[in-house]
Amino acid sequence: GAGVxxxxxxxxxxxxxxxxxxxxxxxxxxxxxxxRQSLGQGPEFLIYFQGTGxxxxxxxxxxxxxxxxxxxxxxxxxxxxxERGDSAVYLCASSPGGRVxxxxxxxxxGSRLTVL
Amino acid sequence: DQQVKQxxxxxxxxxxxxxxxxxxxxxSMFDYFLWYKKYPAEGPTFLISISSxxxxxxxxxxxxxxxxxxxxxxxxxxxxQPGDSAVYFCAASVLDSSYKLIFGSGTRLLxxx
Numbered sequence: 001g002a003g004v005x006x007x008x009x010x011x012x013x014x015x016x017x018x019x020x021x022x023x024x025x026x027x028x029x030x031x032x033x034x035x036r037q038s039l040g041q042g043p044e045f046l047i048y049f050q051g052t053g054x055x056x057x058x059x060x061x062x063x064x065x066x067x068x069x070x071x072x073x074x075x076x077x078x079x080x081x082x083e084r085g086d087s088a089v090y091l092c093a094s095s096p097g098g099r100v101x102x103x104x105x106x107x108x109x110g111s112r113l114t115v116l
Numbered sequence: 117d118q119q120v121k122q123x124x125x126x127x128x129x130x131x132x133x134x135x136x137x138x139x140x141x142x143x144s145m146f147d148y149f150l151w152y153k154k155y156p157a158e159g160p161t162f163l164i165s166i167s168s169x170x171x172x173x174x175x176x177x178x179x180x181x182x183x184x185x186x187x188x189x190x191x192x193x194x195x196x197q198p199g200d201s202a203v204y205f206c207a208a209s210v211l212d213s214s215y216k217l218i219f220g221s222g223t224r225l226l227x228x229x
């Protein structure tokens with residue numbers, strides 16, 4: 001597609017449930033990023049993939065969060081035993097390479113997660 | 117501990133006038149700064165950036181100024197247009213982890229016709 005695609009756009013779940021959020025990056029982009037935006041805040045870095053491997057997962061808040069990118073394209077962010085504090089917009093972005101110094105970080109529209 | 121701060125949550129400007137959005141940072145290791153614009157229900161889109169070796173970068177109506185000694189940067193929009201109404205995020209990165217952008221909390225700009 002023309003841009004970064006994220007599904008679902010909205011997800012409402014109950015506390016304790018498992019959730020998967022999907023990101024389809026721009027074709028040919030080797031770098032993929034997940035950010036989380038809570039209400040009234042800016043995006044917060046979660047994880048960065050270069051190809052299939054997670055080059056930096058230091059932003060994942062705890063071991064309930066996990067992300068994969070098995071074929072170097074589509075990525076899935078997985079959240080186990082969801083908590084109300086996980087409610088946020090989860091943003092995926094991609095870029096041609098790992099460096100963002102040219103500003104080429106292309107964001108999707110986000111997946112809004114609400115944990116009841 | 118907010119490393120990038122946007123202290124004005126909102127700004128209202130008359131069409132045709134200048135909009136000035138401010139951003140302060142605390143980490144002296146930051147060497148690249150970016151501004152992103154976000155419309156409702158859309159992801160942030162890149163607007164303009166500046167390297168720490170420069171103090172000004174201009175792109176059409178948008179100019180970013182960097183004052184390293186004050187750890188302050190600003191985005192100027194001249195002239196402001198109603199279509200500029202959006203949330204503006206300041207972001208910063210460190211050279212050896214340039215993929216990890218640290219964002220401010222954003223400033224909502226309203227340009228009144």
